[in-house]
Each structure stands twice: as structure tokens, then as C-alpha cells.
Amino acid sequence: MSVISALTRLGLDSWQEAGRLSSLSNREAVEQLARLIVELPGLFRPLAEAREIADRLIQLLPRHDTDCGSTLQVQIRPSYLRPALPRTSQLWIACLVLAAAVLASAFLHSGLPFGIGSP
Numbered sequence: 001m002s003v004i005s006a007l008t009r010l011g012l013d014s015w016q017e018a019g020r021l022s023s024l025s026n027r028e029a030v031e032q033l034a035r036l037i038v039e040l041p042g043l044f045r046p047l048a049e050a051r052e053i054a055d056r057l058i059q060l061l062p063r064h065d066t067d068c069g070s071t072l073q074v075q076i077r078p079s080y081l082r083p084a085l086p087r088t089s090q091l092w093i094a095c096l097v098l099a100a101a102v103l104a105s106a107f108l109h110s111g112l113p114f115g116i117g118s119p
Contacts, residue, residue, distance in 0.1 A: 003057060006040055022061040029061070030054045 004014045021029040031056035038047055045053070 007036070010037075010043060018061060021058065022063060026058060029058045033058060038105060048090060 003096065007014045007017050021033060030051060031054075034050040037045055037050035038051055080118060
């Protein structure tokens with residue numbers, strides 16, 4: 001059985017529980033996870049065996065720095081969450097830029113187009 005399904009069977013969110021356990025001291029996290037393992041329905045484990053399992057699992061968790069003077073971590077959102085223009089808007093903008101470039105080029109290379117301003 002996976003850790004995620006075991007925590008789900010106990011009515012716990014695996015991400016929240018992992019975050020909570022990783023913020024505890026190693027000894028306290030092992031003890032609390034061992035107690036959860038013992039409480040699993042349909043699976044009997046002695047507390048000593050549950051502690052061994054919990055110890056191995058807790059070693060896999062990232063550790064939070066509990067030092068108050070530690071620097072804050074900045075979370076950068078991935079670029080795929082950046083709002084983007086719809087495809088039709090992108091197409092219209094490209095057309096407008098192209099039309100402006102054609103008009104600017106015609107104006108610069110041949111004077112005023114279509115005889116406007118001619119005597």
C-alpha cells in the first residue's frame with residue numbers, strides 16, 4: 001500500500017501531512033507517523049515496526065529550516081501560468097503590425113501613396 005493511499009484511508013491530505021511532518025523535529029515526526037501507521041484499518045503493525053517504517057519514510061521528506069533568521073524563499077510561478085492572449089487576438093495584432101510596416105515602407109520609399117498631396 002502506498003503512503004498516499006494509507007493517509008487517504010485515515011482521512012488525511014497527503015501533501016498537508018507531509019508538510020506538517022517535515023516541519024517537526026525528526027524524532028517527533030517519526031513518532032507521529034508511527035502512530036498513524038498503527039491506526040491503519042485492516043493492517044496490524046507493532047509500534048516498534050511502525051517506528052522503523054516511519055523512520056525510513058521521514059528521511060525522504062525535505063526538511064524545513066526552522067531558523068527564524070533564515071532568508072525567505074521566493075516562489076516563481078511557471079511560465080505556463082502566465083496569462084496569454086487568445087490566438088485570434090495574436091493574429092489580429094500580427095496583421096496590424098504587418099499593415100503598419102507595409103504603409104510605413106510605402107510612405108518612405110515612394111513619398112505619399114496614391115497621389116495624396118500631389119499638385
